Each structure stands twice: as C-alpha cells, then as structure tokens.
Amino acid sequence: MRRQPYLLHFNPKLSLTADGKHVRDGLSTVLRTGDNIWVSCDERTSIERLRLTGPHEFGQHCRYQLADLLDLTNEAEDVEIDIEGLGECGHYLWIIGSHSLKRKQPKPQDEDVAKQIAKLAKVEEEPSRYLLARVPLLRNPNTGDYELFKEAPHPTDSAQTLRAAQLRANHTTNDLLDLLAKDPHLKPFLQIPGKDNGFDIEGLAAAPDGRLFVGLRGPVLRGWAIVLELLPREDKHGRLRLDAVPGATEKYYKKHFLDLGGMGVRELRQRGQDMLLLAGPTMDLDGTIAVYCWPGALQKAEDSLTPAAKLQRLFDVPHGSGPTAGQDKAEGMALLDDEHVLIVFDSPTDARKPQPHSVVADAYRVGK
Numbered sequence: 001m002r003r004q005p006y007l008l009h010f011n012p013k014l015s016l017t018a019d020g021k022h023v024r025d026g027l028s029t030v031l032r033t034g035d036n037i038w039v040s041c042d043e044r045t046s047i048e049r050l051r052l053t054g055p056h057e058f059g060q061h062c063r064y065q066l067a068d069l070l071d072l073t074n075e076a077e078d079v080e081i082d083i084e085g086l087g088e089c090g091h092y093l094w095i096i097g098s099h100s101l102k103r104k105q106p107k108p109q110d111e112d113v114a115k116q117i118a119k120l121a122k123v124e125e126e127p128s129r130y131l132l133a134r135v136p137l138l139r140n141p142n143t144g145d146y147e148l149f150k151e152a153p154h155p156t157d158s159a160q161t162l163r164a165a166q167l168r169a170n171h172t173t174n175d176l177l178d179l180l181a182k183d184p185h186l187k188p189f190l191q192i193p194g195k196d197n198g199f200d201i202e203g204l205a206a207a208p209d210g211r212l213f214v215g216l217r218g219p220v221l222r223g224w225a226i227v228l229e230l231l232p233r234e235d236k237h238g239r240l241r242l243d244a245v246p247g248a249t250e251k252y253y254k255k256h257f258l259d260l261g262g263m264g265v266r267e268l269r270q271r272g273q274d275m276l277l278l279a280g281p282t283m284d285l286d287g288t289i290a291v292y293c294w295p296g297a298l299q300k301a302e303d304s305l306t307p308a309a310k311l312q313r314l315f316d317v318p319h320g321s322g323p324t325a326g327q328d329k330a331e332g333m334a335l336l337d338d339e340h341v342l343i344v345f346d347s348p349t350d351a352r353k354p355q356p357h358s359v360v361a362d363a364y365r366v367g368k
Contacts, residue, residue: 225258330343
C-alpha cells in the first residue's frame, strides 16, 4: 500500500516533558477538524493542536492543558492521563483515558536482579487514567483554527451554553468502571494490567447523535476484539452520566465483538455509517497492525458479533522489527478526508525524525 509522508512540526518550547521526553515520541491518537489536527502524548496532561501549513505538513503547534479546562484531581495534574482517544461531535472535543492498570517495568541492566523481578509483581493504579470528558470546540472565524474552551456560547443557538464536563469519578473508579465491574465478559480483566491483555481503552469515535464508540485494545477474547457503545448525557449538576442505550443487553452500554484475527483496537473513526478501525497486538510486542472497515457499525440495533468475513481488511501498516523492534507502533488514525487516513506512531524510529522537533506521519488511501 502506497503511503504519503506528512511532516508534523512541534514548538520546541512546548514539546518536552519535565524529564526531557518529546511529545513526538509518544503520540497515541490523532483527530482532524478543518485545517487542524489534534494529537496527544500518552505521558502528558495536554492536548496538542497543529495547523495545516503546506500540502503535506502541519505546524504552528499550540498546547491546551487539560487542567485549565477540566476539574482534574491533584493526582491527574502530576500523573499522566494516558490519553488514548479523541472524538468530535456537536461542538465538543471528546477525550478518553486508557482506564488501565500498569505493571512496573523491570530494568534488565540493573545488577539487583531480585529487585527487578520483584517489580514485575507490582501493579499500579492511576486514577488520572479514569477520564471520559468533553470540552467545547469552536472554530475561530478570524484565524480558521479550532479552539478549546471551558465554557462558551453555542455558535448557532443563543439559548445554549457549551460547557466542559466529565464522567463522574473519584480516586478509585468512575461510573463506567463501576458498570463493567459486573460485566460477565470484562469483569475478570479489570484487575489485569493493560499490557497483559487486561482492560485497556485505546480508541474513541463520536457519532453525530451523541453516541460514543470506545475501542478496547484489551481484552481480546479468543481472538474477538471489543467495542463498547455508550450514550453520555449531562445531568443537572453539570456532570456526565451514562444514559440507557436502546437495544443494549447491559442497558447502559452495548458490546460489539469483532473478529480481528486476535488483534485489539488501537483507534476507530466514523465514516458515514461505517467505522474504520486501526487494529494491532493487545500485548506489548511487535506484530501485525492493520486497518479495517466495519460496515454499518452505527446501525447495530443490539449487541453484535461480526465475523472476519463481514469485515474489510483494507491494508497492513509497517511496524518496527529486528533492529527497530519496539518502534514505529501505529497508535492513532485520523480521517484526512473521505478517502484518506493519517496514521501517527508511538516510539518513532530515527528515520521518522528528520528534524529536531518534527516527526513523520503516514497518509494512506482507503477509498470511498
């Protein structure tokens, strides 16, 4: 499959974390609105906006700190949110964290082998990852750029005010996890770290009618990946609550099972009534990454089971291997237009970094 490189330029003053990691090295999701793309690094608490500056370039990097837009806990300001999905509808940008547990990473080069082995038994819970939120997203008529706000007048209805809101949560859980703790398929995986085929959100798509489609990297159940369908509504206190989803077996969410050949969902994007899926390994390994079309995804009246024969495998995405093992992992996918997608990569190789604060993303044609 032929690819078209796109160069993403980042502002050096905005691009480094406190420990020196560059935002381009951990891109986890990408979304296009007009001439802007929005990206996030899974180790930051901000959303990055870039603007189309050439035929195949985005630049003019601008950063939005989520702590300025949402009521984050103190922990969430200091700890990564692990943003894994962005979606857009109804003048809102939707944001979701991984909701996953994290297992400690050992250091093989450390001489204290027993200490490093002990690390593998330690599982961390970071409540900052339990985020599902929306933020007003409006186009500035003077610049053409889309901007984020904590509160803003509705652009076409003076009786409405757009307000940032998030799903009810506390220091140990949120409303979604509380529901899934009783789910016959997902309950056993909530206490397993994401990289161990545990519960791990890695994709979000927002439908025009307010439904959210949440892609799970894990668990994958006997080769079947899972997409959850939610319907968040604002309550009288200005918080998001999950409303009943018509046709759902579990009332507040539908479950869609997809035979992606053992792969989990890395990203999903709505295109008409269909859904484009970026699929890849659920475990922490190099493996096949592919883009699929899930026909009629928005028209599933009930929980669904879609075999491989009813999915369209469009193309495979190259990934690191051999000397580049663990690199060039496709993590985010945006619709550039009706016929093309843009894919961004976590842990990009040096070949993807031709300049000190830039990185190469790849566009592919998916057809109509």
